Amino acid sequence: MRHQTPRHSRPMPWQGIGLGCDYNFEQWPESVWHEDMTLMRAAGVDLVAVNIFGWSAIEPQPGRYDFTTLDKIIDLLHANGIRVNLGTGTASPPPWLTHRHPEVLPVTADGTTRYPGGRQAFCPSSPVFREHALTLVEQVARRYGDHPALAMWHVSNELGCHNALCYDDASAQAFRDWLARRYGDLDSLNRAWGTAFWSQRYADWAEIDPPRLTLSTRNPAQLVDFQRFSSDALLECYLAEADILRGHSSAPITTNFMVTAHIRNLDYWKWAPAMDVIANDHYLDHRLADPTAELSFAADLTRGLAAGQPWMLMEQATGAVNWQPYNLPKAPGQMLRNSLTHVARGADALCFFQWRASAQGAEKFHSAMVPHAGTETAGWRQVLELSSALDRLAEVSGSTVEAETAIxxxxxxxxxxxxxxxxxxxxxxxxxxxxxxxxLRELGVTTDVVAPSADLSRYRAVVVPCLHMVRDADAAALAEHVRAGGHAVVTFYSGIVDEHDRIRLGGYPGAFRDLLGITVEEFVPLPPGGDTVLDSGARATVWTELLHTTSAETIDRYADGPLAGVPAVTRNHHGSGQAWYVATALDPADLRDVLRRAVREAGVSAAGPESDGTVEVVHRRGGEHRYTFVINHGAKDIEHPITGHELLTGEHTGTVLRVPAGTVRVVRQELTR
Structure with a gap:
């Protein structure tokens, strides 16, 4: 099985909903540290991450270690009752390492070297980098493994953010070794990659290189395997550091994932089982049409990586970031609202990058808990407001999110x-x-986001969007889930290839053809700007298919164009359940209509009302209580029917809860047995 239960089974190493931050103390004189301790206590900070980028400070020259400053800050945090999320310091090599060993530098697909001056200037497969990094980790682990301030270990930082794909000679050899372990012999590799095409057959492992840029399109199976290898190479870096830490400490170990719209290079389903705590970094991406919707998706996916258990938000921003084309600040109330959206969807800790806004460096315009303008600011007051809210929500910690639907x-x-x-x-x-x-979010339906290999038995409805590559076992598990009474909705371009990127012959959608009761003989993509109309009046873009039903019934057809009269939306009875197929990219409102009908027929209960996305209602359940989060992203007050005790205001609701514009309310209800 590719998907396993994560390591973490113990509670988070703090009480309640944790509040934390990255603290780049080395950027400030020691006189500022004492002021920061006072402010951290005032803000209710529970957890501080240090030594994330500390390599050059604690090993200024090869083999010469100086822990004086790090000792001081860890002891100071401990004296002020603040626990430490201790970085291993390996996130970026020091200048002396890349100067003495330029072979550790990463190489891009066009064969050019990327140089120091930023961060992550290393090749993940470099044996020289790994040797020096692990030597550093050994020193850090020995010194701080039993320090009373230590709450958890933070391996490296955002592994693979910049250097996930490296094409140098060290990566080439590591890739060959990985392929030999995966396939065993060259005949198996040649079959898997389809090397009969374009005279690509390999006769010696040494002939295989990473998929560097070519004059034509590259072998797609090789590209997917290189992605797999690259994710595994970075996971090896994590595991090697974690093994050293476990030899010196019993504190939980993690690293910060990047479950977000613009990072795709690491297969976190394989990483999650190695984590003691699932942690994610998330920043609103204003390059997207709906950044708030993406925040909710990322939180749901992070919860999936945590196997439904609580997780931590390792980084977010109080306001603007510094790395988007246009870095927008958060409106009044938005930081609290976004933060509690993460909590609603399973986070038991909220941490920020960073504590104090930097005066220098590449991230000097990135917002922080203490802004450049200091504490007489709206930003600081909002930090205090969030801290107060988290104190009131302490009892929510340890509870889990309720969901009857999965993606x-x-x-x-x-x-x-x-x-x-x-x-x-x-x-x-x-x-x-x-x-x-x-x-689904606009329908008020809370959704888990899970791996194709996950246990589906707890879900009434399973939605399968664009699952182009799927394994036989995972396709069979979905079919069995429907046969046993579950409902599924599959969208176009799903089930087309196996794990080797080999087309499943006999008609699309390949792996799901029998489940769906259809066969597709040809894809008919639409050109940019092209659209089509269905009999129901629904509109669609991007994609259509020449589809025939075998056992499915037609729910909607194309009304115009070359496919007029051809089924576009179908439903098939399979065993005791139903499987829908959507063969085109429906406009948002029309997709919502299809999913509304599908989840209703599946018996899914919506947590909240339908909206345009401005209202979110999510339930967390713990012990004898249900905690209902009602999040109003809109500009108008709303009312939600519910009775219970509202935690943020301390008021008892009657039968209707009023939620002012831009605010959040959390209602505790007693569960009857």
Whole structure:
């Protein structure tokens, strides 16, 4: 099985809903540290991450270690009752390492070297880098493994954010070794990659290189395997550091994932089982049409990685970031609202990058808990407001999110879909995933986001958006789930290839053809700006298919164009359940209509009302209580029917809860047995 239960089974190493931050103390004189301790206590900070980028400070020259400053700050935090999330310091090598060993530098697909001056200037497969990094980790672990301030270990930082794909000679050899372990012999590799095409057959492992840039399109199976290898190479870096830490400490170990719209290179389903705590970094991405909807999706996916258990938000911003084309501040109340959206969807800790806004460096315009203007600011007051809110929500910690619907999500399918040679460059995997999640969110339906190999038995409805690459076992499990009475909705371009990127012959959608009771003989992508109309009046873009039903009934047809009269939406009775197929990219309102009908027929109970996304209602359940989060992103007050005790205001609700514009309310209800 590719998907396993994560390591973490113990409670988070803090009480209540934790509040934390990155503290780059080395950027400030020691006189500021004492002021910061006072402010941290005032803000209720529980957890501080230090030594994330500390390598050059604690090992200024090869083999010469100086822990004087790090000792001081850890002891100071401990004296002030603040626990430490201790970085291993390996996130970026020091200048002396890349100067003495330039062979550790990363190489891009065009064969050019990327140089120091930023961060993550290393090749993950470099044996020289790994040797020096692990020597550093040994020193850090020995010194602080039993320090009373230590709450958890933070391995490296945002592994693979910049250097996930490296094409140098060290990576080439590591890739060959990985392939030999995976396939065993060259005949198996040649079959898996389809090397009979374009005279690519390999006769010696040494002939295989990373998929560097070519004059034509590259072998798609090789590209997917290189993504797998690269994710595994970075996971090896994590595991090697974690093994050293476990030899010196019993504190939980993690690293910060990047479950977000613009990072796709790591298969976190394989990483999650190695984590003691699932942690994610998330920043609103204003390059997206609906950043708030993407925040909710990312939180749901992070919860999926945590197998439904509580997780921590390792980084977010109080306001603007510094790395988008246009870095927008958060409106009044938005930081609290966004933060509590993460809590509603399973987070038991909220941490910020960073504590004090930097005066220098590449991130000097990134917002922080203490802004450049100091504490006589709206930003600081909002930090205090959040801290107060988290204190009132302490009892929510340890509870879990209720969901009757799941979305199947897979990084490998993302890699295979967004490749070079495909029927339409307009089909992008994450767009389709976001579309179904956004539609369910607007229907008031809370959704888990899980791996294709996950246990589906607890879900009434399972939505499968654009799952282009799927394994036989996972397709069979979905079919069995429906046969046993579950309901499924599958969207176009799903089930087309196996794990080797080999087409499933006999008609699309390949792996799901029998489940859906259909066969597709040809894809008919629409050109940019093209659209089509269905009999129901629904509109669609991007994609259509020449589809025939075998056992399915037609729910909607194309009303115009070359496919007029051809089924576009179908439903098939399979065993005791139903399986829907959506063969085109429906406009948002029309996709919402189809999903509304599908989840209702599945018996799914919505947590909240339908909206345009401005209202979110999510339930967390713990012990004998249910905690209902009502989040009003809109500009108008709303009312929600519920009776219970509202935790943020301390008031008892009657039968209707009033939620002012831009605010959040959390209601505790007693569960009857």
């Amino acid at each position: 199947l999500f897979d990084w490998e399918s993302w890699w295979a879909t967004d490749t070079e040679a495909r029927p339409s460059q307009g089909v992008r995997y994450l767009d389709q995933v976001h579309a179904v999640h956004r539609a």
